[in-house]
Amino acid sequence: xxxxxxxRAVKPAVTLDAxxxxxxxxxxxxxxxDVDGSDKLVKLAVDFGDHTRQILVGLxxxxxxxxxxxxxxxxxxxxxxxxxxxGERSEGMLLDIGYQDxxxxxxxxxxxxxxxxxxxx
Numbered sequence: 001x002x003x004x005x006x007x008r009a010v011k012p013a014v015t016l017d018a019x020x021x022x023x024x025x026x027x028x029x030x031x032x033x034d035v036d037g038s039d040k041l042v043k044l045a046v047d048f049g050d051h052t053r054q055i056l057v058g059l060x061x062x063x064x065x066x067x068x069x070x071x072x073x074x075x076x077x078x079x080x081x082x083x084x085x086x087g088e089r090s091e092g093m094l095l096d097i098g099y100q101d102x103x104x105x106x107x108x109x110x111x112x113x114x115x116x117x118x119x120x121x
Contacts, residue, residue: 043055
């Protein structure tokens with residue numbers, strides 16, 4: 001990994017249409033549960049205002065207590081193809097800050113509370 005002073009390469013340019021294809025919304029994490037058989041994944045129940053989704057995330061190795069995110073708002077991509085892991089269905093992706101740069105990730109959160117389901121962009 002480059003040291004903190006080394007700039008990361010910028011990814012190739014994308015069109016606004018490509019960015020617009022992502023449905024990124026704010027949701028409140030209402031519960032955190034174990035995923036049987038996984039030493040990395042937990043399942044989040046996330047309230048998006050008009051619906052709730054289960055989203056699997058790798059918080060077990062990133063946080064001493066993954067339940068500390070309960071009640072927090074965060075950004076999620078909600079229009080990814082659903083994926084089944086360890087027999088559990090994941091219906092989206094948590095956006096975090098730092099994972100790609102191999103630092104302990106933190107949640108991508110709004111600076112103030114917003115209604116669940118509000119879109120980014």
